[in-house]
Structure formats: structure tokens, C-alpha cells
Amino acid sequence: MRALRGIASSRGMTRESIRRHLSSVKIFLDFIKSRGLTIINVDLHILWDFLQHIVEGGAKYKTIENYFSALLSFYDYLAFEGIVDRNIVLPFRKRYLKRYKSVYDDPQRRLLSVEEMSRLVNSIMDPRDKAIAVLLAKTGIRRGELLRLDIDDVNWENYSITLKPTPKRSNRIVFFDDECARLCVGWLRVREKLNPPTKALFISYQSLQRLDRNGLWNAIIKYARRQDSTTPSRRA
Known part of the structure; x- marks a missing residue:
């Protein structure tokens, strides 16, 4: 987490943005820990389960974006340090978050009368x-x-x-x-x-x-x- 804080600071992020990034990563780490997993075991299925978890918790699209932006930076660091083989968040974010955005922006989604x-x-x-x-x-x-x-x-x-x-x-x-x-x-x-x-x-x-x-x-x-x-x- 200290390393992630340093990366965020070097990118010129505000203190509040850094706090949100760290909070998002901590929530993710707690989530995978509850599943008996570590950062090395994470795959696309786990990322999908985490996405469903935060959506069911009431997260809006902007909040979801913030979560996965933080995870993207986190796994960039892990890949750079050789802790994981690659940044698995990148392809997931490109494919699934765009599809989720279409749901939030879909004008046909409405409340029933x-x-x-x-x-x-x-x-x-x-x-x-x-x-x-x-x-x-x-x-x-x-x-x-x-x-x-x-x-x-x-x-x-x-x-x-x-x-x-x-x-x-x-x-x-x-x-x-x-x-x-x-x-x-x-x-x-x-x-x-x-x-x-x-x-x-x-x-x-x-x-x-x-x-x-x-x-x-x-x-x-x-x-x-x-x-x-x-x-x-x-x-x-």
C-alpha cells in the first residue's frame, strides 16, 4: 500500500484521490481474502465477482470506474515488480466496464409505472x-x-x-x-x-x-x- 501511495503521488494525484485509491484497493484485498485468495490468484472470474459485489452494494458507474482505476494502477505495480505475470485488470476494464456503462446510460432502462x-x-x-x-x-x-x-x-x-x-x-x-x-x-x-x-x-x-x-x-x-x-x- 505504501508503494501504491508513492505511485499515486508521483502522478500528481490529490490527497483525496490517493485516499480513494487506497480505500478501493483495501476493499478489493478484503474481498479476495474473504474468498481465501491472494493477489496472485485473481483471474477474470474473481474480477467479475468483485464487480457484482460492489454493484449490489449500490455503487454507481463513476464509483465503479474509480475502483478499477485504482486496481489498474495496483496491478501495474505488481506486474512491474514481477509479483504477477501481467496486469489482468486492463483487459477486464476495457471489455466489461464499457458494457456496464452502456447499461447505466441506456435510455430504455426506466422505472415501471x-x-x-x-x-x-x-x-x-x-x-x-x-x-x-x-x-x-x-x-x-x-x-x-x-x-x-x-x-x-x-x-x-x-x-x-x-x-x-x-x-x-x-x-x-x-x-x-x-x-x-x-x-x-x-x-x-x-x-x-x-x-x-x-x-x-x-x-x-x-x-x-x-x-x-x-x-x-x-x-x-x-x-x-x-x-x-x-x-x-x-x-x-
Whole structure:
């Protein structure tokens, strides 16, 4: 980190820019450490997972750019010192961040109107998928936050949910209404009969384990397509 600070200073970066670069690299190092990896083990798949991690934490495109600018400098230094064979961040940044920018800049990406959302919800017959759609719509929680929910996170006395901590969210408590409660209770009755070996609130019908990103996508997007709604690419 000291070496990275020296590189940043030599490039004429401001103190605040240096601080952001160091913070970005530290967050990345903590991320790969949590996976049992080191800087030498990082490949394109790990960079993609990290990108998804910060996006689900609420990072906007400019913040994402800052993260990968810092990582680019970091891996430049590692390659120069012979610690890694090459700067793996460079091809990843050129290919995937440009594609991500197109998603953020896509004028067709928009919020559904109340009428469109109502039609979408009414078209869903599956109790799990309907509960998911209404919970996302009425609480405004992110996809990753929903996927990490456990049954114990729901407080039925005051109709609230305590979200798992993320770097970008300060208020972890969200509230839901009677309709949302009714649909979630309906899903919990179905879930109880499935007897899954997990505390996850939403599970896969196939594995009975916690629902993942692809499962959530498939659970919602098929209904949106039926409604001829605007649908983003799964991996932009």
C-alpha cells in the first residue's frame, strides 16, 4: 500500500484521490481474502465477482470506474515488480466496464409505472415469485439484499425487515405493508412444506437452497416479458 501511495503521488494525484485509491484497493484485498485468495490468484472470474459485489452494494458507474482505476494502477505495480505475470485488470476494464456503462446510460432502462407494476404483479401466480416482486417494489431493497434475507430478519410485530449490513446502506431497517405481509405469509406456508435445510427466506424449488442471482432473474423476468415490459440484459 505504501508503494501504491508513492505511485499515486508521483502522478500528481490529490490527497483525496490517493485516499480513494487506497480505500478501493483495501476493499478489493478484503474481498479476495474473504474468498481465501491472494493477489496472485485473481483471474477474470474473481474480477467479475468483485464487480457484482460492489454493484449490489449500490455503487454507481463513476464509483465503479474509480475502483478499477485504482486496481489498474495496483496491478501495474505488481506486474512491474514481477509479483504477477501481467496486469489482468486492463483487459477486464476495457471489455466489461464499457458494457456496464452502456447499461447505466441506456435510455430504455426506466422505472415501471404504478399501472405497469400492478399488471406485472397480477400476472404472477407462483407464491414465491409474487412475494418477491411485491417485496422488491414496496421496500425498494436491492436484489442482493433480498437474496441474503433469512426468515429471522423479518419482524412480524411491526412489519419490518432488518437487512444484512452493506457498505452503501446506513439504514438497514425497511418496512412493508399488509399486502406484502399477506403474500409473504402465503409463500412461507409453501416454503414450510418444502422443508428446506436453510434459513433463507427465498429458496430455489430445485435445490431447496438459498435462491441465487440467476434464480431470481428467472423468477421475475419471464413475467416481465409476458407483459412486454422493458427488460435489461442479465449481464451487461
